Amino acid sequence: MNKYLQVAISISVVVCQLNANAQKYYPAEVQYSYRQVTKQETSDSAVLNFLKPYRDSMQKAMSKVIGFATVTLYQKQPECPLGNFLADAMKTMGEKKFGKKIDVALVNYGGSRAYIPKGEITLQNVFDLMPYDNLVILQEVKGNVLKKFLDYAANKGNWSVSGAKFQVKDRKADSIYINGQLLDEAATYIVANTDYVIRGGSDNQTLLKDIPQVSVGYLFRDAITEYIEQFTKQGKPVTAAIERRVVNADQ
Amino acid sequence: MLINRRKFIQQASLASAAILSSSLLKVNAADDPAETLTILHTNDTHSRLDPFPNDGSRNAGLGGIAARSEIIKKIRSEVSNVLLLDAGDIFQGTPYFNVFKGEAEIKAMSLLGYDAATIGNHDFDAGVDNLATQLQHASFPILICNYDFRGTSMEGKSLPYKIFQKGNLKIGVTGIGIQLKGNVAENLYGKTVYQDPIVSSNLVAEALKSQHKCDLVICLSHLGDKYEDDKISDEILAKESYDIDLIIGAHTHKLFTQPRKYRNRKNNDVIVNQVGWMGLHLGRLDYVFNRSGKKNLAQSHTVVIGKKTSD
Numbered sequence: 001m002n003k004y005l006q007v008a009i010s011i012s013v014v015v016c017q018l019n020a021n022a023q024k025y026y027p028a029e030v031q032y033s034y035r036q037v038t039k040q041e042t043s044d045s046a047v048l049n050f051l052k053p054y055r056d057s058m059q060k061a062m063s064k065v066i067g068f069a070t071v072t073l074y075q076k077q078p079e080c081p082l083g084n085f086l087a088d089a090m091k092t093m094g095e096k097k098f099g100k101k102i103d104v105a106l107v108n109y110g111g112s113r114a115y116i117p118k119g120e121i122t123l124q125n126v127f128d129l130m131p132y133d134n135l136v137i138l139q140e141v142k143g144n145v146l147k148k149f150l151d152y153a154a155n156k157g158n159w160s161v162s163g164a165k166f167q168v169k170d171r172k173a174d175s176i177y178i179n180g181q182l183l184d185e186a187a188t189y190i191v192a193n194t195d196y197v198i199r200g201g202s203d204n205q206t207l208l209k210d211i212p213q214v215s216v217g218y219l220f221r222d223a224i225t226e227y228i229e230q231f232t233k234q235g236k237p238v239t240a241a242i243e244r245r246v247v248n249a250d251q
Numbered sequence: 252m253l254i255n256r257r258k259f260i261q262q263a264s265l266a267s268a269a270i271l272s273s274s275l276l277k278v279n280a281a282d283d284p285a286e287t288l289t290i291l292h293t294n295d296t297h298s299r300l301d302p303f304p305n306d307g308s309r310n311a312g313l314g315g316i317a318a319r320s321e322i323i324k325k326i327r328s329e330v331s332n333v334l335l336l337d338a339g340d341i342f343q344g345t346p347y348f349n350v351f352k353g354e355a356e357i358k359a360m361s362l363l364g365y366d367a368a369t370i371g372n373h374d375f376d377a378g379v380d381n382l383a384t385q386l387q388h389a390s391f392p393i394l395i396c397n398y399d400f401r402g403t404s405m406e407g408k409s410l411p412y413k414i415f416q417k418g419n420l421k422i423g424v425t426g427i428g429i430q431l432k433g434n435v436a437e438n439l440y441g442k443t444v445y446q447d448p449i450v451s452s453n454l455v456a457e458a459l460k461s462q463h464k465c466d467l468v469i470c471l472s473h474l475g476d477k478y479e480d481d482k483i484s485d486e487i488l489a490k491e492s493y494d495i496d497l498i499i500g501a502h503t504h505k506l507f508t509q510p511r512k513y514r515n516r517k518n519n520d521v522i523v524n525q526v527g528w529m530g531l532h533l534g535r536l537d538y539v540f541n542r543s544g545k546k547n548l549a550q551s552h553t554v555v556i557g558k559k560t561s562d
Contacts (some may be wrong), residue, residue, distance in 0.1 A: 011459055025420060025466040025540035026552050027496055032510050033559035034526055035533045037319050039312035044320035050362055051317065054347065054355040061350045123346075132341055132473070133376075135436075150403055217376060217436030 083160025089227035294501035297344030319546025338501035339371025423459030
């Protein structure tokens with residue numbers, strides 16, 4: 001287009017728009033597309049070269065041995081070594097990180113995606129087990145609400161607990177002991193969970209959603225890693241067993 | 252104007268059918284009063300630098316920043332006015348973040364030539380000090396207008412907006428972050444103060460349009476597309492805005508099937524788009540701009556949305 005004409009238009013636009021928007025162009029149309037980044041794409045070699053040392057060093061970090069397990073920590077309902085170990089990790093490391101006594105720590109059964117094999121434990125094992133970036137959250141929960149939550153967990157075939165013991169009767173939590181004492185429905189307990197469970201978990205339960213949450217941005221995965229490393233620092237192996245924390249009375 | 256506009260639409264649709272659509276567009280744009288701008292965007296890439304592992308899972312082999320880079324390079328070679336933007340949550344999701352705290356992500360994005368990004372809640376995951384540390388590796392600005400970083404290590408490390416001159420076009424870009432309380436642990440965001448995103452972005456957008464005479468105002472938003480309750484979202488922001496033309500969304504990990512369109516307070520169209528997460532997709536919006544004439548001044552602007560028929 002003719003440059004002079006362009007200038008003329010610009011001037012006329014300015015004159016016309018003294019107190020309106022003085023933009024020269026306005027968006028008239030837009031075409032959209034969503035390009036999936038597929039396997040068939042070629043990769044930018046400069047970016048691949050950039051990533052390589054990071055990937056190598058990351059893989060090295062992931063294969064780092066952080067501890068040793070004397071037994072295979074496997075998963076099973078209603079109670080299992082892996083679940084007890086994870087719930088203990090949440091309770092012990094949570095107390096350290098939050099600087100507060102935790103009465104009960106709960107770990108949802110479906111959240112663990114792998115087991116810890118007997119022998120050397122690597123950081124990769126922990127990432128396989130807990131690929132989600134779930135946070136450890138503390139809440140002050142009334143005894144009657146905690147009872148309802150344990151009923152919910154019992155109905156799901158049981159979750160792992162630390163700091164509590166109970167029986168499953170008619171698919172509900174019965175004879176619940178917290179810190180060795182029968183659950184007091186009127187008392188308030190400090191309960192640890194992941195943010196995923198509090199938000200509703202896999203079935204959108206709303207039992208804990210509206211209770212105030214305390215977070216320090218502590219990933220549950222980091223809690224598990226640090227719990228294992230703590231044993232290693234003390235020269236101890238990692239172990240866990242079935243301790244009758246949850247007993248099925250229905251059978 | 253009208254003839255030119257028609258001619259352009261005709262050429263654009265012809266061009267989209269052709270294999271060399273983009274280069275045709277480029278040639279035609281040079282002698283036409285209409286201008287074009289291609290916006291490429293990502294959100295919630297969550298440290299996914301490598302493609303998903305080939306393990307038979309749903310996303311096996313998909314994504315990866317090296318492949319994304321190649322796609323972007325190709326588009327840049329085909330069209331002249333390109334903006335590459337990200338709407339936050341660059342950090343957290345793969346061991347790259349746990350090991351390097353975001354250094355690899357920020358350096359890789361710089362390598363790809365990102366023009367700007369905003370901050371997501373997960374970008375605070377290793378603390379506000381770490382965010383400031385990692386941004387030293389950024390060759391692109393962090394744009395955010397509703398976080399007050401005074402008294403934190405992020406002070407002076409972000410901009411409320413940036414204006415990009417693309418050909419004859421002036422493009423104003425700003426960014427807004429999500430409510431920190433409840434989304435980020437207090438010890439991680441520290442003294443960062445969250446301010447009302449509607450008030451903040453409207454102020455910036457007005458300055459970009461009236462004072463700086465931008466032809467398009469883009470808001471990179473980490474609010475989330477919409478919620479069941481009245482929580483502030485891109486939908487609410489779009490309707491409550493005056494001068495924003497486009498919201499590039501994030502946080503809710505939605506892969507839109509097509510951009511959403513709302514009417515703002517001035518009865519102009521506002522477009523909202525979001526492209527899932529993990530860098531599985533690259534969003535692309537090809538804008539056609541027309542010259543402002545007398546006819547358009549007082550009237551509300553309608554933006555016609557269409558699906559791009561070829562890539």
